[in-house]
Amino acid sequence: xxxxxxxxxxxxxxxxxxxxxxxxxxxxxxxxxxxxxxxxxxxxxxxxxxxxxxxxxxxxxxxxxxxxxxxxxxxxxxxxxxxxxxxxxxxxxxxxxxxxxxxxxxxxxxxxxxxxxxxxxxxxxxxxxxxxxxxxxxxxxxxxxxxxxxxxxxxxxxxxxxxxxxxxxxxxxxxxxxxxxxxxxxxxxxxxxxxxxxxxxxxxxxxxxxxxxxxxxxxxxxxxxxxxxxxxxxxxxxxxxxxxxxxxxxxxxxxxxxxxxxxxxxxxxxxxxxxxxxxxxxxxxxxxxxxxxxxxxxxxxxxxx
Ligand code: DON
Numbered sequence: 001x002x003x004x005x006x007x008x009x010x011x012x013x014x015x016x017x018x019x020x021x022x023x024x025x026x027x028x029x030x031x032x033x034x035x036x037x038x039x040x041x042x043x044x045x046x047x048x049x050x051x052x053x054x055x056x057x058x059x060x061x062x063x064x065x066x067x068x069x070x071x072x073x074x075x076x077x078x079x080x081x082x083x084x085x086x087x088x089x090x091x092x093x094x095x096x097x098x099x100x101x102x103x104x105x106x107x108x109x110x111x112x113x114x115x116x117x118x119x120x121x122x123x124x125x126x127x128x129x130x131x132x133x134x135x136x137x138x139x140x141x142x143x144x145x146x147x148x149x150x151x152x153x154x155x156x157x158x159x160x161x162x163x164x165x166x167x168x169x170x171x172x173x174x175x176x177x178x179x180x181x182x183x184x185x186x187x188x189x190x191x192x193x194x195x196x197x198x199x200x201x202x203x204x205x206x207x208x209x210x211x212x213x214x215x216x217x218x219x220x221x222x223x224x225x226x227x228x229x230x231x232x233x234x235x236x237x238x239x240x241x242x243x244x245x246x247x248x249x250x251x252x253x254x255x256x257x258x259x260x261x262x263x264x265x266x267x268x269x270x271x272x273x274x275x276x277x278x279x280x281x282x283x284x285x286x287x288x289x290x291x292x293x294x295x296x297x298x299x300x301x302x303x304x305x
Contacts, residue, residue, distance in 0.1 A: 004043055004271075007299045008053040012039065014295060015277075015288050022279030022287030025259040030157030031061060036279045038261070041292055042199035043273040046211045052200060059196040060276050061154050063258030064095065066135075066192040067117045068206065068231065073138055074111075074120050075227045077127055085123075085177055086116045088234065095241045095284060096164045098171065106175020110238040112256065115168045118178070121189045125180040131188045139195065142215075142222065143205035148197055155187075155194035162190060193258075199274035202264055209235075209254075210272045232266055236304075243283040250294040252303030257285040265293050267302060 019037055026032035040055030074082050091109040093100055101108060101115050108116035121131070128134045132150070140148045158165075169186050172178040178185060197205070208214055213228035214221055223231065235254035240247040240263075247255055255265040261278030263286055273296065277288035297303040 002049070002051065004045070004049070004051045004300070005053075007296060008041055008043065008051050010299060011041065011292050011295045012053045015039065015292050018288045018291050019277075019279065022281050024261070024278045025280055025284070028154065028158045028161060028259070030151075030154045031260060031278075034060070034261070034278045039275075039277045039288060039292075040199045041273065041275045042203045043271050043296075044200075044203035044207055045271045046207070046216050046269065048217055050200065050203070055276065056199040056274075058276075059198050060262055060278070061151060061193070061258070061260035062195050062197050062202065062262055063193045063260040064112070064114075064117070065202065065256050065258040065260075065262050065264055066195055067112050067120070068209075068235070068256050068264070069135060069139055070117055070120045070124065070192060071111045071234075072223050072227070072231060073135065074123050075231070076223065078123055082111075082120065082123060086111050086119050088238075090237045090244055091241060093242055096168065098164070098167055101168065101171055106172055106177045108172075110234060112234065112238045113241065114165055115172060118165070118169050118172060118185055118189055121192065122172075122178045122180050122185045125185055125188055132191050135188075135192055136195070139197070139205055142208075143197070143201040145201050145204075148195065148201065150191050151194045151196050154196075155190045158190045158193065159186070162186065165189065199262070199276050202262065202274040203272045206264055206266075207272050209266045210268055210270060212268075232268060235266065240285055241283060243281075243285055247285075247290060250290060252297050252305045253293065254304070255293065257289070259284050261286045261289060263289040263293060267304065270302065
């Protein structure tokens, strides 16, 4: 058995005491029915070796992990002009904070907090007739899985309860940092967050982040080297919101979380990994997922530091 497989097996055993300490997201009602004891982890190396444990083949709601796809699509289509409308600094506040946006006059701190992602989605709405399908096809192509879909119940559930995101979008509009209608931008954003994928497909679709922007097997360029460096840097500094410092301290890898309980993390040059465990800590990040990633870099003695 390979070292990484042994490590994943050991992680699965050693995270067991950490179940029951977090809480499954319920502010999007449809997410609350997921069983908290799920645990899946996949690791895909730049050499194409795949390792997995637990529920790695089970689909989950990718939620804010979709912000990586929004951003890489916008970088590919629009390039560095996107930085005129969104910043690149950590926010130090929760992912759906309203206060900061007023202080900074409608320019969100970074593309991974909700306000920043809404601005990026607005750019995609200006580019495409049917941005939801463009987004789905982009992801399907990256992981070579035509069956990736949006869970309509989840997106409707968030639409019914997403008053904070609606406030953020209206606020952005009032600062002229939203070109499209608020409802259209929110619809694409909620649907993007409601995409379902499993840990293995997430690793396949984002492996380019570990390989200087190229898919290792085909040599296809998914993102330029420079933009890959930038996306990984943003994940390191902004990917876990107000918990990004603690995540860096514990794990030592760029990461991006979602309230569905998934976290994607990258060791550039070596691997991409996805962990899924739906119970969240108070910052909205997977409680067990962070522990699992901490154990991964500890047991493998490899991190970016
Ligand atoms: O906008 C929201 O609140 C959700 N659709 C996504 C938030 C999220 O995943 C934050 N990540 N930990």
